[in-house]
Amino acid sequence: MKGTLKFLPISLAMILAFSCAENDSVEAKKAELEKLKAEVIELNGTIRELESELTQLDSGFAQQNQKSILITTADARKGNFEHFVEVTGAVLSKKNVSISAETAGRIVEVPAIEGMRVSRGQVLAEIDSESIQRNIEEIENSLDLARTLFEKQERLWKQQIGTEVQYLEAKSRKEGLERNLNSLKTQLDKAFVRAPFDGTIETVQVRLGELVQPGAPMFQFVGENDLFIEADISESYVGVLGKGDSVRVSFPSIGQEIKTRVSSVGSIINPNNRTFKVEVFMPKLDLVKPNMLAVMKIKDYENPEAVVVPSKLVLSDNRGDYVFVVEEGKAQKIYVKRGKTFQQDAEILEGLAGNEQLVDKGFREVGDNFNVNIAQQ
Known part of the structure; x- marks a missing residue:
């Protein structure tokens, strides 16, 4: 046991000496690596400088060295x-109208709603016509009697019985009542506000139970036919575009493009924005609606x-x-x-x-x- 203890300090000294030697070797290698890296960086810089100098002095070397x-x-x-000018316009309708009341009364029914597509003659609203209907019934009863009297008086007049005055009075009364009946029926028909043509209800300006007067606006109505495209063109293009010229029109919202023609060119320059108006014919397309955005491509140059x-x-x-x-x-x-x-x-x-x-x-x-x-x- 004592012998073992004698050799223990010697072993520890050897281990420590080996460890120090190993650490010195690692540090030396790191130092050597850093030295070589520095030499490579310096060498690369020297190479680049020489290549740059040779490239300026020798064009042949530059071509050979180039990758x-x-x-x-x-x-x-x-x-x-072809060169085109792109102008933003809008689809409009020549049948953009305001529908007004033609008779006075209270609104009893409004079947039309905004955005509704309707056909010509379809009822949009109904105005109270009870008094007109009662007058029609009274006139019809009176007319039945007047017709009966006229027919009898006419038979007597043909048989040369009675006077001509009696015959003319009966005839005049009957015809007067017929005119009054037709006038009342016309007034009754005006109590039904109808669509003047096929189109779309843009705005509804009346409510159920509201009292209206003749001429009061009730609906804003836009027809689906007779569409056209309108755009403002810069005055710098005066003379470039004329009636009948071909133009391309695209509709970004539906991704369609058509080729059409100019139908009208304005003759007045707007002093506010220095533009003039141009109208373009719009063929019938199912997906194109009034107020839709349109981009007009006008050809102003061709080679x-x-x-x-x-x-x-x-x-x-x-x-x-x-x-x-x-x-x-x-x-x-x-x-x-x-x-x-x-x-x-x-x-x-x-x-x-x-x-x-x-x-x-x-x-x-x-x-x-x-x-x-x-x-x-």
Whole structure:
């Protein structure tokens, strides 16, 4: 036991010595790693400086050292280019009317509601006509008697019995009562407010039990036929648009587009917004309703022999507009003269023939004389 205890301090000393040696080795390796990283950073910086200097001094070295950039291409085309002015308008109806009462009385029934589609002659409201109906009944009773007396008097007159005055009086009384009856029936018919044509009830301005007078507005009514599109056009387009010109009209809410024509061009400039009104013929479409938003596309320019390229590929610098054209595996910077632009297309007036391949995807990564590799599409 005593022998074992004698060797214990020696073992602990060996372990501690080995541990210190191991720690020194790890720290040395870390230091060596940091030193190598610093050397790599310094070396990379030196390499970049040399490459930059050689690129400026030797164009051949620049071309050899340049990596190919992966791109896709888009073709320039030669053909018809059209430019349109887009103007927001609205679908209106020439049959937008206010329906008023034609007789006085109290409202006893209002079957019409806002937004209701009705047919011509359909009853929208009924005005109390009890007094008129009673007068009609009295007139009809009196007319029955007057007709009987007239028929008897007429038979007597044909037999040359009685006087002519008696015959004329009987005839006059009968005809007078017939006129009165027709007048009362006309008044009775006016007690029923009817739709003048097929359309939609926009607003209801009367309530059940309300007393109305002749001329009092009761309904705002819009017909479904005779629709047209109206828009305000800037005065800068005076002379560009004329009656009969073709226009395209789209309806964003239903996703439809039609081709129609201008039916009327205003001759007065609105001093408030410097515009003039244009009306466009509206063919009958089931989904198009009055007050619907419409976007009119008016063609103000056309070039049948234009060179057309995607507008996003036309870039600009201090010298002007340019595009990158692919020639023999390299991107060439070609300066162009741009004309009008509409949606995704741009008109090129000078600089391109219309048969070039343009750098599409990757056009912002390339430069003049950069090597390019066209990806398979």
